[in-house]
Amino acid sequence: MKSKSFTIAIGVALLVVLIIAVRLGGWSTSESSTASPASEQHTLVEVAPVVVGSVTESIQAVGTLEAIASITVRPEIAGVIRRIHFRDGQSVERAVPLVELDPEELQSQVNQAAAEEKMTLVTYERLKRLNDQQEVIVPAQQIDEARMAWHAAASNSLLYAARLKKTVIRAPFSGTVGLRRVSVGDYIQPGQAIVNLEDLSTLHVDFKVAEAWLSRLHVGQQLVVMTDAFPGTAFEGHVTAIDPRVDATNRTVSVRASIPNQAGTLRPGLFVTVRLNVGEDTHALLIPEEAEFLRQDKPMVFQVEERTVRLKEVTVGVRERGMVQVRSGLKEGDVVVRTGTHKLQDGELVSIKSSE
Structure with missing residues (x-):
């Protein structure tokens, strides 16, 4: 009787062990099947094709505005100032008296x-x-x-x-006087500064461009200037002269442009950014600006080839309306990674985000 009870107990224990083993095996199988797809997931990226579009080619430069006519009014003879005929900042006409000496x-x-x-x-x-x-x-x-x-x-x-x-000192041209540096009763010497006179109706800006652009420069070319003094406002002008000599040291050519300023908004001495339009390329290769990044100071993109990304160096040009011109390195129809480039390595497999 005891032998029979012992046999039944062993059978029950074996059955419990078998059930536990089966359950553990099922869990392991389930976990393995769940982990397997996860290991096959790739970086999700958004892509964009290389398209053909139109861009305006331009040169960026910096310069300083200067009055087209600017002098410091000075006496030719010594004497005591008897009258001053202008107020600080006043506009004056040509030949009107500014100062009278005794x-x-x-x-x-x-x-x-x-x-x-x-x-x-x-x-x-x-x-x-x-x-x-x-x-x-x-x-x-x-x-x-x-x-x-x-x-x-x-x-x-x-x-x-x-x-x-x-003894009567007159304005040599129409313009705006600055702040006077003398007073009535002062004894002034020949050449002493009295006041500056600026013609603000037209300003000019001198700037330098690389010699590679020389063949595409000509007098009359349109440009715009912008200054931090008037953010968001573009002032139009045109090229009036091109220096006949190229600077052999830095390989640049000097250009002078004229900026109409009838309203007197701009002032001499302002630092400006110049954008000179040199033509329009109607068959430019374009990619989104965010697709381009720098690596070792070189412009790069990730090109997608059958879900594999390849790191490619490109030469970029004009940036316009969120797009950047590609001068070399890609062709029309190529596909590049638009977002997520910071997470990628050359040769990596990616998952492409579907466009909605």
């Missing part, structure tokens, strides 16, 4: 020189008349000396008259 001393010299001229003229004419009428024999040398004295006095009179005229 003319009294020079006026006296002009009067004296005029009197001497008249006296020498009378002396010369008297001697000449006496000689012509033969009332008195006048030596020819005396007549010549009288004539020369008259000419010298006349020249002296013109000299003082010119100096007197310089």
